[in-house]
Amino acid sequence: MSELAAVRAPLAMRLHHDVESILRLMGETAAAAGARAWEARSEEVVRHAYFVDATRFTRSEISERAGVGIQVYAPHGGAGYAYTSRLDPAAARAAALRAVDVARASLASPIVPPDRPTGARIDARPSVRDHPEHAAPEEKIALAMRAAAAASAVGQGLFRRVEAVWGETYGRRCYLASDGRAATFHPLHDAIEVTAHAREGAKSGSGRGGEAGALGLSDYAGERAPEAMGADAARRALANLRAEAMPAGRFPAILDPHLAGVLAHESFGHLSEYDTIHAKWSILHDREGDRLGPEHVSIADAGVMDNGVHVPIDDEATPGHKVTILERGVLKRFMHNRLMASAKGGGTESTGNGRCVSVSFPTMVRMRNTFFEPGDRDLDEMVKEMRNGYLAGGSTGGQPTADGSFVFRATEGWRVEDGEVTTPVKGVVLLGNILETMPRIRACSRDFRMHTMFFGGCGKWGQNDLPVGIGGPHLLLSEAHFGGNSA
Amino acid sequence: MTSPDDMVSLVERALEKARRLADEAEVVLRDDDSAGALIRGALSNGRAASRTLLGARLRIGRRVGMASVTLAGDDAVDRLLAQARDAALSGAELAQEPRYADGERLVTKAYRKEEAPMGTLDARDRAALLAERVRGAAEYFTVSAGGARMRIVVGTTGGTLVADAVESTSAVIEARVNERIPRAITGHRMGTAALAPEGFAEEILEDLRRGQIVAALAPGRETVIFDADTASKILPSLTIHLSSTLVRQNLSRFTGKMGARILSEAVTIRDAAHGTALGGRAREVDDEGVRTRARDIVEQGVLRDLTYSAEEARLAEKKDAAGNGFRGGDVVDAAPRPGFVQVELAAGARPMHEIVASTKRAILVKHELLGWYHSTGVTGLLSMVAPCAFLVENGRIVSGLPPVTLGFDAIAALEDARLEVGADATLTPQGLCAPMVLHDVAVST
Numbered sequence: 001m002s003e004l005a006a007v008r009a010p011l012a013m014r015l016h017h018d019v020e021s022i023l024r025l026m027g028e029t030a031a032a033a034g035a036r037a038w039e040a041r042s043e044e045v046v047r048h049a050y051f052v053d054a055t056r057f058t059r060s061e062i063s064e065r066a067g068v069g070i071q072v073y074a075p076h077g078g079a080g081y082a083y084t085s086r087l088d089p090a091a092a093r094a095a096a097l098r099a100v101d102v103a104r105a106s107l108a109s110p111i112v113p114p115d116r117p118t119g120a121r122i123d124a125r126p127s128v129r130d131h132p133e134h135a136a137p138e139e140k141i142a143l144a145m146r147a148a149a150a151a152s153a154v155g156q157g158l159f160r161r162v163e164a165v166w167g168e169t170y171g172r173r174c175y176l177a178s179d180g181r182a183a184t185f186h187p188l189h190d191a192i193e194v195t196a197h198a199r200e201g202a203k204s205g206s207g208r209g210g211e212a213g214a215l216g217l218s219d220y221a222g223e224r225a226p227e228a229m230g231a232d233a234a235r236r237a238l239a240n241l242r243a244e245a246m247p248a249g250r251f252p253a254i255l256d257p258h259l260a261g262v263l264a265h266e267s268f269g270h271l272s273e274y275d276t277i278h279a280k281w282s283i284l285h286d287r288e289g290d291r292l293g294p295e296h297v298s299i300a301d302a303g304v305m306d307n308g309v310h311v312p313i314d315d316e317a318t319p320g321h322k323v324t325i326l327e328r329g330v331l332k333r334f335m336h337n338r339l340m341a342s343a344k345g346g347g348t349e350s351t352g353n354g355r356c357v358s359v360s361f362p363t364m365v366r367m368r369n370t371f372f373e374p375g376d377r378d379l380d381e382m383v384k385e386m387r388n389g390y391l392a393g394g395s396t397g398g399q400p401t402a403d404g405s406f407v408f409r410a411t412e413g414w415r416v417e418d419g420e421v422t423t424p425v426k427g428v429v430l431l432g433n434i435l436e437t438m439p440r441i442r443a444c445s446r447d448f449r450m451h452t453m454f455f456g457g458c459g460k461w462g463q464n465d466l467p468v469g470i471g472g473p474h475l476l477l478s479e480a481h482f483g484g485n486s487a
Numbered sequence: 488m489t490s491p492d493d494m495v496s497l498v499e500r501a502l503e504k505a506r507r508l509a510d511e512a513e514v515v516l517r518d519d520d521s522a523g524a525l526i527r528g529a530l531s532n533g534r535a536a537s538r539t540l541l542g543a544r545l546r547i548g549r550r551v552g553m554a555s556v557t558l559a560g561d562d563a564v565d566r567l568l569a570q571a572r573d574a575a576l577s578g579a580e581l582a583q584e585p586r587y588a589d590g591e592r593l594v595t596k597a598y599r600k601e602e603a604p605m606g607t608l609d610a611r612d613r614a615a616l617l618a619e620r621v622r623g624a625a626e627y628f629t630v631s632a633g634g635a636r637m638r639i640v641v642g643t644t645g646g647t648l649v650a651d652a653v654e655s656t657s658a659v660i661e662a663r664v665n666e667r668i669p670r671a672i673t674g675h676r677m678g679t680a681a682l683a684p685e686g687f688a689e690e691i692l693e694d695l696r697r698g699q700i701v702a703a704l705a706p707g708r709e710t711v712i713f714d715a716d717t718a719s720k721i722l723p724s725l726t727i728h729l730s731s732t733l734v735r736q737n738l739s740r741f742t743g744k745m746g747a748r749i750l751s752e753a754v755t756i757r758d759a760a761h762g763t764a765l766g767g768r769a770r771e772v773d774d775e776g777v778r779t780r781a782r783d784i785v786e787q788g789v790l791r792d793l794t795y796s797a798e799e800a801r802l803a804e805k806k807d808a809a810g811n812g813f814r815g816g817d818v819v820d821a822a823p824r825p826g827f828v829q830v831e832l833a834a835g836a837r838p839m840h841e842i843v844a845s846t847k848r849a850i851l852v853k854h855e856l857l858g859w860y861h862s863t864g865v866t867g868l869l870s871m872v873a874p875c876a877f878l879v880e881n882g883r884i885v886s887g888l889p890p891v892t893l894g895f896d897a898i899a900a901l902e903d904a905r906l907e908v909g910a911d912a913t914l915t916p917q918g919l920c921a922p923m924v925l926h927d928v929a930v931s932t
Contacts, residue, residue, distance in 0.1 A: 008573035011566060060574045061821055066559035067538065079532040085539050085557040098535050105611050106524065107531035160738060197738065248894055248931040249706055279528040280627040360536050399857045402627065402663045402671035405890050407858035407872040429858060429870035431892055483870040483892030
């Protein structure tokens with residue numbers, strides 16, 4: 001550990017002393033150039049990553065990002081967005097004028113977000129006991145090393161590489177709109193992630209473990225202890241190394257909370273974002289009020305969840321409400337940002353789902369923490385009930401399409417035979433159509449877990465890697481369609 | 488947007504300061520300027536962005552530190568260098584002393600080019616043209632068009648100072664019909680094909696219509712004809728194994744196979760570093776200031792070369808790095824990794840329609856494969872879904888198919904001597920690609 005004594009803390013982010021005056025200048029410039037409404041936002045964030053192996057700190061990645069962006073609505077309703085990474089008045093003014101030009105060049109639109117002056121200024125920050133900003137790098141590196149050491153310890157000499165990383169991002173985002181609404185948000189997202197790569201002859205397998213969220217250092221204990229993450233990564237790598245190829249076909253299946261969360265997010269959540277509904281992209285666009293699943297299935301999205309992302313207000317200064325999208329199997333509500341609430345009309349308000357991956361992009365409807373609500377069954381009981389099939393878990397992500405089709409890759413899979421979990425399988429890909437899959441959810445377990453990550457995230461229409469939370473209980477499906485490498 | 492001259496002098500000033508802090512330094516300045524328009528049903532919007540990132544890599548003894556900042560204020564350079572110096576002093580000692588590029592001085596013509604790659608109006612007009620062709624024929628559509636230019640300046644205390652630029656243009660149509668069977672197709676056009684997308688909308692609409700006649704498909708193994716767009720999704724599972732880093736770490740399937748036949752004779756993979764006839768990425772220098780070199784990496788199935796960053800070339804005791812050191816995305820604070828400037832799968836002899844006409848039975852997949860980028864590249868195992876698939880029998884398309892899952896080992900499939908590469912090359916986001924015919928693919932619907 002002697003090397004750690006030399007680790008130096010990155011310089012603290014130097015926040016602009018009066019960023020609101022820059023935002024106001026942008027708005028005033030846009031208004032003077034003919035904008036009928038505007039929303040300006042700034043971002044000053046740091047992102048630090050400390051990489052370790054089982055015995056030493058290896059390297060760091062240190063970055064600071066700052067910039068201002070403005071969304072402008074022209075008198076004919078056309079929308080334009082412009083961004084600059086410079087926080088000075090001249091660049092800000094130029095960006096505002098560019099946004100007005102872009103808005104004028106856009107096609108006419110009848111939809112603009114309504115003014116909602118509240119007079120209140122929002123200041124939102126996470127309440128964590130020991131915020132990573134105030135901890136020395138050595139403490140974070142030591143946590144990551146515990147995860148890497150735990151993975152290496154069970155590697156049976158088969159691991160070619162074990163790496164763990166502490167990642168953190170925090171800073172300040174500010175918002176000012178032409179209707180006078182103003183907000184400051186202090187984002188926080190941190191994580192420990194560990195990866196193990198195993199190789200034995202021509203076979204290889206890898207496994208990942210980790211925890212993320214708006215966490216203080218002392219939160220990495222108990223279920224979130226680094227040793228548990230390392231053991232998870234090692235177990236998955238060894239299982240994948242020895243796994244047989246997953247056969248393609250239709251089988252009964254149990255999805256773990258992580259994969260259930262991917263199903264909730266990718267195949268149902270994206271189809272319930274109102275911009276996809278309004279444009280009729282989503283297959284659910286004319287299904288509001290319809291029964292799409294059994295009584296025991298509910299799906300919701302919320303701004304703040306344990307083990308999820310922390311979005312108490314969105315990037316349009318709207319507090320993050322919980323939205324129950326599918327309630328006891330019936331499609332009840334969609335997710336909105338301000339523009340899409342206006343598009344729906346009838347007094348619809350934003351649900352706090354207006355997010356952007358960085359202020360270099362305009363906001364759109366994005367999820368926060370999306371999950372299946374838990375049920376009342378025991379996992380063991382569900383395995384016995386399924387009798388023969390597959391247990392699939394973990395995920396490297398997925399992809400939905402406009403017709404309700406989806407494809408997800410699980411990171412681990414197990415065969416279930418005669419009510420017992422037996423041998424591992426790999427190359428597990430779950431696919432199908434959400435309208436066919438929902439009615440096949442036979443049971444939900446009472447255990448419940450959210451999951452989020454530091455590297456990667458949700459991608460939509462060019463804005464990729466937005467941190468989101470996903471989760472749920474274990475789900476028992478009477479039939480699931482798996483892709484695979486053996487027919 | 489920072490002016491080209493200002494960018495070069497900023498890098499020179501940063502290097503001057505870096506000399507006082509480190510034994511060796513590399514400074515990277517990257518300026519991105521982009522514009523785009525999107526039309527989604529009744530909604531339309533545009534976006535313009537300009538961003539300047541400054542990154543530094545400092546070596547102090549055998550320790551290396553990296554950092555990056557947006558060029559937000561006057562103190563950006565000082566903050567950057569202080570962060571990189573502290574990171575270097577904190578980091579582990581490397582086994583060998585790394586060395587950065589020295590001596591190359593080049594300001595390319597692309598960097599000097601003054602006019603913007605495309606304006607918002609141009610993007611809007613192109614998007615509007617495509618929208619007009621799709622509107623009414625599809626229940627839902629999104630069209631987008633855009634252009635971007637990235638300028639990069641790389642300087643080292645060893646005397647390297649290079650400046651290069653890369654431009655890109657794109658057009659995307661996503662359309663859905665909701666007739667008897669809901670069907671959605673997303674198609675992409677890049678480079679010159681994005682600027683004049685003749686026939687693009689018509690092809691998407693025709694495939695949507697053909698998808699309305701659906702046959703069942705029993706699970707089994709089939710021959711699959713991939714059009715150039717879908718074939719390009721297989722390439723990353725191959726090119727990752729051509730990285731010198733994976734070869735050195737013995738994680739590549741091609742470790743120890745230089746000069747040996749590793750793939751079918753039909754497969755020639757090039758790094759088309761200086762562009763293609765259809766446009767696409769072209770770079771004269773990489774992110775480390777090393778000159779790029781267009782060359783065959785796999786020639787008619789034989790492994791001829793790998794992609795090397797400067798660090799990997801040094802570890803492999805190679806004389807030339809060949810200009811394959813790249814930092815992905817907008818990252819300027821990470822060490823460059825080996826990667827292609829632009830992958831090219833050399834086209835074969837027969838166009839796809841001739842291949843189809845001579846095929847007794849196959850599955851034809853077009854436009855898009857879902858899930859390809861979630862595949863585990865190191866194992867080579869792919870399992871993807873083709874949302875736009877057709878059954879080919881006796882030389883013609885007889886019906887559409889429901890979404891088809893395709894499972895295969897990418898490397899093993901490309902080793903197969905029966906593999907055929909088609910003639911119709913297309914520029915895709917993954918590189919220049921041509922249709923491919925693979926055999927014994929596990930399929931199910």
